[in-house]
Amino acid sequence: MSARKHTALPKARILIEALPWLTRHNGKIVVIKFGGNAMVDEDLKAAFAQDVVFLRQAGLRPVVVHGGGPQINAQLDRHGLVSEFKAGLRVTTPEAMDVVRMVLAGQVQRELVGLLNQHGPLAVGLTGEDAHTITATRHRPRIDGELVDIGRVGEITRIDTGAIEALLADGRIPVVSSIARSADDGHVYNVNADTAAAALAAALGAETLMVLTDVEGLYEDWPNSDDVISRLTATQLEKLLPELSSGMVPKMEGCLFAVRGGVTTARVIDGRVPHSILLEIFTDEGIGTMVVPDGQTEEKEAGGAR
Numbered sequence: 355m356s357a358r359k360h361t362a363l364p365k366a367r368i369l370i371e372a373l374p375w376l377t378r379h380n381g382k383i384v385v386i387k388f389g390g391n392a393m394v395d396e397d398l399k400a401a402f403a404q405d406v407v408f409l410r411q412a413g414l415r416p417v418v419v420h421g422g423g424p425q426i427n428a429q430l431d432r433h434g435l436v437s438e439f440k441a442g443l444r445v446t447t448p449e450a451m452d453v454v455r456m457v458l459a460g461q462v463q464r465e466l467v468g469l470l471n472q473h474g475p476l477a478v479g480l481t482g483e484d485a486h487t488i489t490a491t492r493h494r495p496r497i498d499g500e501l502v503d504i505g506r507v508g509e510i511t512r513i514d515t516g517a518i519e520a521l522l523a524d525g526r527i528p529v530v531s532s533i534a535r536s537a538d539d540g541h542v543y544n545v546n547a548d549t550a551a552a553a554l555a556a557a558l559g560a561e562t563l564m565v566l567t568d569v570e571g572l573y574e575d576w577p578n579s580d581d582v583i584s585r586l587t588a589t590q591l592e593k594l595l596p597e598l599s600s601g602m603v604p605k606m607e608g609c610l611f612a613v614r615g616g617v618t619t620a621r622v623i624d625g626r627v628p629h630s631i632l633l634e635i636f637t638d639e640g641i642g643t644m645v646v647p648d649g650q651t652e653e654k655e656a657g658g659a660r
Contacts, residue, residue, distance in 0.1 A: 372636040379635065380413040382561035383522065387551035387608075388420040388466065390568040392625035402566075403469035405631040406527060410476060414635075415522045418470075418477075418529045419554060421547030422454075422462040429453050429461075440504050441495035442600040446544045451506040454544045455481075458531040467529050477527045482534035483542060485517035488550060490534035490543045508534050508543025510550065513557035530554065552608030556615030563612040564634065565605050566625030571643035572598075572606065585644045588613050609645040620645040 386406065392398040409416045426444075430437050430453055438445040446454060463479040470477035482488025490508030494501040521528045532547035548565060555563040571582035572594075586594075591610050598606055602622075609620035623630045623642035633641050 375636045376412055379561060381415065383415045383417060383555075383558050384409060384562045384564065384635070385417045385419060385551050385555035385558065385560045386631065387548055387563070387565040387605075388418055388625075389423070389547060390566055390625045392566050392630075393420070393422070393462070394424050395626075398625065398628060399465075399469060401628040402625075402631070403466070403472070405629055407470060407473040407476060408632060409635070410525075410527055416527055417518060417522070417554065417558065417560075418466065418527065419532060419547055419551035420458070420462055420466060420529070421532050422458050425457050425462055426454055429457050440502055441497050442603070443493070443495060443504055443507050443546070444544065446505040446507050448506060448541075451542060451544060454506075455533055455542060458533055463529055463531045470527055470529070476525075477529050478521050479529045479531070480517060480521075481531040482545060482550065486512070486514045486535075487517055487530065488513060488532075488534035488545060488553070489537050490545055491536055491538050492541075492543065506541060506543050508536065508545045510534065510545060510553050511537070513553050515554070515557050518554070518558065546604050548604040548608040549611075552612045552615075552620070555612045555617045555620070559616060560612075561618050562635070563609065563617050563620040564631060565608065565620070565622045566630070567602075567605060567622055568624075568626060569602075569622075570624045571622055571641070572602065583643050584640070585646065587646055587648045587650070589648050591645050606645075613645050613647045618647075 388402060392402050406416050406418060427437055430450060433453055435450050459481050467477040467479045480487060488510055489512040491511050493507045493509035494503060518528045532545045532550040534543050534545050536543055552563060574581045574583050588610055591606060595606060605622055612620040621634055621642050621644045623634050630641060
């Protein structure tokens with residue numbers, strides 16, 4: 355009895371600790387942006403799929419949005435197409451767009467759907483093109499005061515959540531590739547996956563947006579310190595944006611857009627940590643950086659504050 359008691363009690367305590375979070379998040383939509391190292395490491399990919407299925411089985415309604423930077427780079431190299439970046443965005447020629455579309459919808463999404471469906475008939479893949487889920491227009495960034503053409507890179511103009519909501523109502527896990535069709539010219543555009551996840555979270559009225567990254571969160575004073583900001587308001591984040599590294603800007607802009615658009619919390623978490631999603635949603639400590647709307651109280655709520 356003593357040995358059994360020793361091994362079983364910690365498991366029970368973990369489950370009990372998760373109870374307030376399970377209660378609070380039950381039935382709520384969680385949009386998760388899948389990317390970074392978690393996307394290329396086999397063990398992390400498997401752990402991610404387990405986490406998402408756990409959320410679904412625990413009564414939450416997860417939606418996964420993904421890009422595929424490393425995989426796109428590899429395929430462009432194979433096709434002899436050079437990757438060029440301007441203003442932090444990939445210059446996407448029509449030829450490169452064909453590769454992007456093939457990689458996102460035909461490779462990354464298929465693999466992720468397959469991992470999720472090892473646990474049951476749950477995941478359904480779609481792209482922003484399907485059922486007009488994401489509509490975009492050509493994005494022309496401003497560099498040194500001049501508008502620059504970077505090809506088939508899209509700026510989101512409209513979200514239609516109908517197909518995703520139908521899948522969620524059917525108990526499925528939508529897996530969305532971040533490509534969109536333009537209503538202006540009919541072309542297909544590559545959309546930043548952080549931006550797409552934030553736009554979907556706001557349009558779906560999600561409880562939480564979670565963005566997986568390859569860092570621990572938002573650092574207070576990088577590179578002088580590796581202290582992570584655990585919680586900040588939308589206004590505090592807005593003030594910090596000009597100082598952030600280029601890689602963190604779309605992630606944190608996405609978090610800001612989401613909470614300003616009605617999402618209760620947006621979180622940037624370290625995707626290099628196995629089961630980081632469960633640690634963030636179902637434990638007292640939480641990991642990473644959480645962004646909350648202005649005026650949210652500092653009181654401890656289940657799943658709401660640190």
